[in-house]
Amino acid sequence: QSALTQPASVSGSPGQSITISCTGTSSDVGGYNYVSWYQQYSGKAPKLMIYDVSNRPSGVSNRFSGSKSGNTASLTISGLQAEDEADYYCSSYTSSSTRVFGTGTKVTVL
């Protein structure tokens, strides 16, 4: 049950696009289309941004998109805005019927 691997930090200027990777194994990310992404502001509860690899919940900006290739999932934020500055976590279902989160990525808007 090792955490999924994410870069510790990613940064970009307003208007740019950034991509956050989430690397697991064939027993989690690569084996199921059950990858989700969460945004978390300091001291607040996480918010669901993407589910089932690439689906956006109602109310989430279409600037957020998700994809997967092999054992690596990705979250792309296009048209970066100051309000996107937060921590982001991926999560996946696993072959043990458990769930695992990523190590987390701090997004900084320059």
Add this chain to the structure above:
Amino acid sequence: EVQLVESGGGLVQPGGSLRLSCAASGFTFGTYWMNWVRQAPGKGLEWVANIKQDGSEKYYVDSVKGRFTISRDNAKNSLYLQMNSLRAEDTAVYYCARGAVTTGYWGQGTLVTVSS
């Protein structure tokens, strides 16, 4: 409106026990998987446990197996986490979250501090 409200956190000595509760409202509680997720101070999210709608299936992260027990009372719209043999590394904010493979709704969390 979906609401999840955790309670029961506090300061406990190593080796002690604590029972967390999560009161659910705004949806049909008995039709959803439920989870506990925790976050140690300054650290990332860690999934702890989940439970099927009727309580017939429960899963845990390895680090809490044999020490923590997840349960639910659908008649009371409530989720619980019984935590025994607590360790310093169990210190975290504990969140209640709704969903099977995706958790779309989260409570605001309750802080558990394990310290002498």
